[in-house]
Amino acid sequence: MSPREIDNPxxxxxxxxxxxxxxLRQALEKNEAHDGADFLRAxxxxxxxxxxxxxxxxxxxxxxxxxxxxxxxxALVVRVTFGASxxxxxxxxxxxxxxxxLVLSRAPAPAAELVRARSTQPLFVAKFDARGGxxxxxxxxxxxxxxxxxxxxxxKWGLPxxxxxx
Amino acid sequence: MTTARAHLAGLMLFVATVAGIALAQCAKSEAVxxxxxxxxxxxxxxxxxSLARAHHHEANLLEDDGDVGGAIGALQKIVDxxxxxAGERVPEIEEVLADAYARMAELExxxxxxxxxxxxxxxGLSHATEPTYFRGHLLEVFGIVEETRTADLKDAGNLxxxxxxxxxxxxxxxxxxxxxxxxxxxxxxAGTK
Numbered sequence: 001m002s003p004r005e006i007d008n009p010x011x012x013x014x015x016x017x018x019x020x021x022x023x024l025r026q027a028l029e030k031n032e033a034h035d036g037a038d039f040l041r042a043x044x045x046x047x048x049x050x051x052x053x054x055x056x057x058x059x060x061x062x063x064x065x066x067x068x069x070x071x072x073x074x075a076l077v078v079r080v081t082f083g084a085s086x087x088x089x090x091x092x093x094x095x096x097x098x099x100x101x102l103v104l105s106r107a108p109a110p111a112a113e114l115v116r117a118r119s120t121q122p123l124f125v126a127k128f129d130a131r132g133g134x135x136x137x138x139x140x141x142x143x144x145x146x147x148x149x150x151x152x153x154x155x156k157w158g159l160p161x162x163x164x165x166x
Numbered sequence: 167m168t169t170a171r172a173h174l175a176g177l178m179l180f181v182a183t184v185a186g187i188a189l190a191q192c193a194k195s196e197a198v199x200x201x202x203x204x205x206x207x208x209x210x211x212x213x214x215x216s217l218a219r220a221h222h223h224e225a226n227l228l229e230d231d232g233d234v235g236g237a238i239g240a241l242q243k244i245v246d247x248x249x250x251x252a253g254e255r256v257p258e259i260e261e262v263l264a265d266a267y268a269r270m271a272e273l274e275x276x277x278x279x280x281x282x283x284x285x286x287x288x289x290g291l292s293h294a295t296e297p298t299y300f301r302g303h304l305l306e307v308f309g310i311v312e313e314t315r316t317a318d319l320k321d322a323g324n325l326x327x328x329x330x331x332x333x334x335x336x337x338x339x340x341x342x343x344x345x346x347x348x349x350x351x352x353x354x355x356a357g358t359k
Contacts, residue, residue, distance in 0.1 A: 111206060114206045114207070115206070115207045116204040116205065116206055116207065117204050117205045117206070117207055117211060117251075117256045117257055117258055117259075118204060118257050118258075119257040119258075119261065119296070119298060120257065120258055120261050121261075121298045121299060121300075121349070124299055125353065127299055127302060127303070127346045127349070127350065128299050128300075128302070128303040128306075130306055130307075130310065131272055131310075132269075132272070134222060134265045134266070134268060134269040135222040135223060135225070135226050135269075137265055138215070138218050138219045138222045138262060138265065139219060139222075141215060141219075141258060141261070141262065142212070142215040142216055142218070142219045145207055145211065145212055145215055145258060146212055146215075148207040149207050149208065149209065149211075149212045152206060152207055152208065
């Protein structure tokens with residue numbers, strides 16, 4: 001085919017084109033391998049796929065799992081499945097029971113570990129004077145609880161608390 | 167048993183095991199969190215303490231200027247302020263209120279208003295029900311209020327009422343001593359353990 005003929009869309013088909021189109025028609029009719037036929041079948045299956053038959057599905061699943069539906073193979077799968085599940089459950093249990101501190105060591109502290117409101121009595125080692133002193137006492141109380149609040153904030157952010165301050 | 171059934175049974179076993187452990191953990195966490203129902207030291211509590219501190223210092227400045235009424239007014243703002251954790255008895259708040267009332271009673275005594283001083287100290291005692299220095303201090307102030315009333319009533323010639331006030335003053339001062347001794351002994355016991 002000359003470049004001139006290719007450039008002219010109205011030119012009559014060449015002998016080569018007629019031969020190739022005949023090969024494509026036969027490949028499509030007989031379901032034979034052919035680049036053009038394979039492409040057209042792929043386009044057709046993508047837009048209007050055939051229903052998948054059960055035998056074909058089972059065969060595809062068996063191929064994918066690498067197992068055949070023999071009795072011995074089935075028993076092996078049962079044992080492996082149970083074994084894997086038990087190991088997985090045991091690992092999860094161990095993580096929950098013993099790994100909790102590791103997981104939560106940098107996580108926000110639960111409410112039970114935060115500093116709670118309590119009497120300010122321990123801040124005062126001697127009895128109060130008969131008169132006055134209230135202003136100094138509220139100073140001490142506010143400062144002490146400000147320190148507690150900071151510790152609670154740090155605990156909520158997952159930072160370790162200075163337990164010696166309590 | 168088919169492969170699908172084996173997978174399903176394994177999955178159910180796994181889920182049941184993990185669910186059981188998770189429930190046990192939840193129960194344990196609940197038990198820990200119920201150890202103390204006291205409020206957590208939070209921003210709201212500290213805001214109240216900060217407010218109380220500011221009003222006490224405001225009262226200091228007014229008292230230094232001889233404005234006893236102004237100082238009482240500053241302290242009144244503490245007891246009138248909204249309290250965080252409504253419906254709960256937060257120890258810090260109760261003790262700060264008790265001490266604010268004690269100071270108000272002292273100031274009322276300075277301006278010779280024993281009736282107001284008595285009201286304040288009684289209000290303060292309702293916030294200091296446990297044997298603490300705060301309660302001991304309030305009982306002491308109450309005793310001084312009654313002592314002052316004793317003198318006032320005697321000066322007014324009301325000897326009968328004066329004697330009643332005197333006995334009440336002695337009783338309150340003895341109670342104050344008992345509470346303070348109890349607190350001191352408690353502190354000493356705690357120190358030796």
